[in-house]
Amino acid sequence: MSISNITIFMPSVLTLIGIPGLESVQCWIGIPFCAMYLIAMIGNSLLLFIIKSERRLHEPMYIFVGLLGVTDIALATTIMPKMLGIFWFHVPQIYFDSCLLQMGLIHMFQGIESGILLAMALDRYVAICYPLRHSGIFTHQLVAQIGAIITLRAAILVAPGLVLIKCKFQFYHTTTISHSYCEHMAIVKLAAENVRVNKIYGLFVAFAVAGFDLTFITLSYIQIFFTVFRLPQKEARLKAFNTCIAHICVFLQFYLLAFFSFFTHRFGAHVPPYIHILFSSLYLLVPPFLNPLVYGAKTKQIRIHVVKMFCS
Numbered sequence: 001m002s003i004s005n006i007t008i009f010m011p012s013v014l015t016l017i018g019i020p021g022l023e024s025v026q027c028w029i030g031i032p033f034c035a036m037y038l039i040a041m042i043g044n045s046l047l048l049f050i051i052k053s054e055r056r057l058h059e060p061m062y063i064f065v066g067l068l069g070v071t072d073i074a075l076a077t078t079i080m081p082k083m084l085g086i087f088w089f090h091v092p093q094i095y096f097d098s099c100l101l102q103m104g105l106i107h108m109f110q111g112i113e114s115g116i117l118l119a120m121a122l123d124r125y126v127a128i129c130y131p132l133r134h135s136g137i138f139t140h141q142l143v144a145q146i147g148a149i150i151t152l153r154a155a156i157l158v159a160p161g162l163v164l165i166k167c168k169f170q171f172y173h174t175t176t177i178s179h180s181y182c183e184h185m186a187i188v189k190l191a192a193e194n195v196r197v198n199k200i201y202g203l204f205v206a207f208a209v210a211g212f213d214l215t216f217i218t219l220s221y222i223q224i225f226f227t228v229f230r231l232p233q234k235e236a237r238l239k240a241f242n243t244c245i246a247h248i249c250v251f252l253q254f255y256l257l258a259f260f261s262f263f264t265h266r267f268g269a270h271v272p273p274y275i276h277i278l279f280s281s282l283y284l285l286v287p288p289f290l291n292p293l294v295y296g297a298k299t300k301q302i303r304i305h306v307v308k309m310f311c312s
Contacts, residue, residue: 030087043292072288111154
């Protein structure tokens with residue numbers, strides 16, 4: 001119900017316009033996006049099947065890879081059906097509560113993925129720096145507890161952001177979101193009320209998750225490199241380093257895209273909107289697309305089982 005010329009009271013439906021400035025070519029942009037989504041689904045499903053069916057891969061490192069695959073499938077599926085609906089079928093409308101649900105799931109899965117990358121870094125740290133104690137420390141019970149804590153942390157941090165939007169805001173300038181999916185700041189900017197608390201909380205969550213995880217991931221790999229370079233034999237150094245290459249590649253592409261998207265959204269006033277929206281969309285889609293390719297190519301045990309599967 002409209003109460004004035006410039007505000008809307010508690011809208012029930014919002015409109016996602018996709019990529020501002022590129023509306024005329026969105027149908028073509030949807031083709032590579034859909035291809036990446038399908039490859040992500042097939043690659044991560046294949047990765048999960050191999051890890052589940054091969055008992056020799058029931059180790060902490062591969063279990064974390066499997067958890068990452070599940071998170072990637074969930075994250076990509078949260079955004080792609082609606083995005084393709086906008087690009088191909090011109091269905092931009094989304095219910096307000098559905099938009100909040102999509103926003104919550106996106107940010108929760110991002111937090112889970114960041115936590116899994118931290119767990120993988122700690123696993124590699126213990127495996128390389130304390131190899132004799134690794135099996136005693138990283139038991140299956142501990143891996144399950146880590147997974148539960150990571151999920152609980154993400155849910156607890158995301159929930160207040162949803163409550164602040166749902167319960168605090170009643171009046172909105174517009175119902176049109178200049179984005180291809182429901183993102184926290186994109187929704188907050190619609191509000192015709194004071195959004196300072198929401199902005200502060202969004203920054204707090206971003207730095208609490210990414211700042212904490214990134215700090216300990218970096219420290220873990222620094223310790224790993226010191227340990228690896230002190231090994232006397234070149235073959236041992238190469239073997240230890242090779243076990244970390246895939247993790248480092250995944251870690252770098254996830255956080256580089258994340259920080260670019262985060263800072264351009266908040267401080268990139270001179271960055272064209274379509275650049276920001278494209279990179280924001282790629283930030284959510286590229287990790288699920290690349291992760292199974294990286295682990296399939298760089299992890300010897302997984303690569304062997306993929307080759308055996310296709311040969312048979």
